[in-house]
Amino acid sequence: MKEIKFQNVWKSYGKTQVVKGLNLTIKEGERLILLGPSGCGKSTTLRMIAGLEDITSGDLYMNGRRVNDIPSGKRDVAMVFQNYALYPHMNVIDNITYGLKVQKVPKEEIKARLGSALEMLQLKGYEERLPKDLSGGQRQRVALARAVVKKCDFFLLDEPLSNLDAQLRVSARKELVKIHDMYKQTIVYVTHDQIEAMTVGDRIALMNQGHLQMLDTPENVYHRPANIFTAKFIGSPPTNIVDMIYQNGKVVIGKQIFQLNPMWINQIKKHNTTELVFGIRPEHIEIFNSPQENTLKGTVKYIENQGSSYGVYIELEGNELIAMSENKKWGPGQEVYVRLMINHIHIFDKETTNSIGYPKELDQ
Numbered sequence: 208m209k210e211i212k213f214q215n216v217w218k219s220y221g222k223t224q225v226v227k228g229l230n231l232t233i234k235e236g237e238r239l240i241l242l243g244p245s246g247c248g249k250s251t252t253l254r255m256i257a258g259l260e261d262i263t264s265g266d267l268y269m270n271g272r273r274v275n276d277i278p279s280g281k282r283d284v285a286m287v288f289q290n291y292a293l294y295p296h297m298n299v300i301d302n303i304t305y306g307l308k309v310q311k312v313p314k315e316e317i318k319a320r321l322g323s324a325l326e327m328l329q330l331k332g333y334e335e336r337l338p339k340d341l342s343g344g345q346r347q348r349v350a351l352a353r354a355v356v357k358k359c360d361f362f363l364l365d366e367p368l369s370n371l372d373a374q375l376r377v378s379a380r381k382e383l384v385k386i387h388d389m390y391k392q393t394i395v396y397v398t399h400d401q402i403e404a405m406t407v408g409d410r411i412a413l414m415n416q417g418h419l420q421m422l423d424t425p426e427n428v429y430h431r432p433a434n435i436f437t438a439k440f441i442g443s444p445p446t447n448i449v450d451m452i453y454q455n456g457k458v459v460i461g462k463q464i465f466q467l468n469p470m471w472i473n474q475i476k477k478h479n480t481t482e483l484v485f486g487i488r489p490e491h492i493e494i495f496n497s498p499q500e501n502t503l504k505g506t507v508k509y510i511e512n513q514g515s516s517y518g519v520y521i522e523l524e525g526n527e528l529i530a531m532s533e534n535k536k537w538g539p540g541q542e543v544y545v546r547l548m549i550n551h552i553h554i555f556d557k558e559t560t561n562s563i564g565y566p567k568e569l570d571q
């Protein structure tokens with residue numbers, strides 16, 4: 208099994224704990240995204256898989272064998288680094304094939320692998336160039352090609368697209384998924400960019416401060432966030448988070464009341480506390496000019512043009528809510544009435560910050 212398994216893995220540098228009790232199984236052949244803010248421990252986690260960092264405690268298994276003490280060269284990994292790490296004095300061909308020559312792969316085999324990698328990554332015509340004579344996107348493709356030709360079971364990528372401009376990133380993401388469809392390696396892909404995580408990942412492992420926050424499909428990470436951190440990290444603008452009190456089927460936010468439906472009332476009743484936190488994504492709030500059934504009153508503070516829509520910042524009982532609107536008919540100072548789409552709300556325990564779960568009626 209080309210799977211990777213972390214069992215209660217800790218990593219410290221001196222007294223600083225960087226990865227804290229990681230339990231994570233990466234399945235054979237999947238594209239697993241390690242996502243999280245800068246400094247949360249993603250690269251360290253990836254480098255432990257690559258065998259470039261010691262494991263402080265716990266066990267790491269790859270292909271079913273414990274690899275804590277197995278050197279990098281014997282783990283069957285290919286890695287693409289954030290800065291590409293190409294050899295500046297070698298041309299494209301030599302950069303791609305150097306590792307294979309060192310491994311004494313037969314010449315014919317090297318030629319075949321090189322040919323298909325050049326084709327796949329659209330590097331034909333650039334074979335003789337040095338890295339300094341390539342664009343950022345081309346260098347990135349050389350780095351990918353160099354990793355691809357190794358034909359390893361495990362393909363590790365550390366923010367491989369972060370140096371590319373937005374357009375190139377979109378095409379590089381597609382190329383990467385294509386490569387994976389061909390080779391079916393187990394991919395571990397580090398990024399801080401949630402869009403990249405959503406588009407490339409079969410599953411996302413979201414980390415914060417060395418802790419795994421959630422491990423699930425992109426759909427579930429978006430629609431069923433396990434905790435407040437996940438709800439806020441995924442989506443742009445982020446999920447609105449509002450303190451609430453639950454009373455007899457109603458949500459009390461400041462002086463206003465919002466009626467819950469029976470499925471949510473049952474869900475809250477299963478939980479032991481009424482001190483809850485309410486989450487709603489900006490795209491799941493409707494704005495009206497006048498009071499409607501089950502709306503809350505707020506005041507527009509600011510409008511942000513986001514191209515395809517407008518972000519409307521609304522003050523509501525001391526909270527700032529962001530709602531998305533397709534038009535610009537709201538202006539600062541205006542009184543508005545908002546409705547929170549009941550099938551898209553999230554409720555968290557205030558103390559643990561964990562989700563109280565979702566009514567089963569919401570599962571299709």
Ligand code: ADP
Binds near residue numbers: 251
């Ligand atoms: P990420 O890739 O998520 O941005 P890293 O895994 O690179 O984060 O780093 C996690 C934390 O570990 C950071 O706070 C970083 O400063 C620290 N760190 C990384 N490498 C070292 C090191 N060699 N010595 C001390 N601290 C380190």
Ligand code: MG
Binds near residue numbers: 249250251
């Ligand atoms: Mg990093």
